[in-house]
Amino acid sequence: MKKIVALFFLSLTILFLFRCDIQDILSPGSDLGTISGRVYYDFSNEKPVSRLTVFLWNLDNGPCPSPWEGKMDLGKTKRTDENGKYRFASLTPGEYVLFCRDVYTHSYFDPEKNYVSLKKGQTVKNVDFCVKDKGY
Secondary structure, rough: OHHHHHHHHHHHHHHOOOOOOOHHOOOOOOOOOOEEEEEEOOOOOOOOOOHHHHHEEEEOOOOOHHHHHHHHHHEEEOOOOEEEEEEEEEEEEEEEEEEEEEEEOOEEOOOEEEEEEEEEEEEEEOOEEEEOOOOO
8 A cells, every 4th residue: 555655646746847737647649639839029039938828718618708808717828937838738629719918017919819720639839929028
């Protein structure tokens, strides 16, 4: 019994260290997919934007609400890391729209939106955003 408990905690530690999505581990070969990308300033493609919120809306749930309607809590969000990267995992197949929000000013980068058609088990990479440098 002690070995099973130790193995369980070791597995959780490994998942945390490698930032794996547990659904990817528990359902290998499943129908779930992933969307990832990065956010950077201007077109230099060199300066990443960290701590920016990326919103994901499944269009199968209806039209994407305006960010100003206050309904975005119905979608999914991820914050970009220090390299400007984000990742949404364990997504059902469907049509998605993604857009960004600045956590410091709470302003939205509109009309910069990315539309993704996600198929069963598909991984879509490089769904990138380019935002104007606001000087911070």
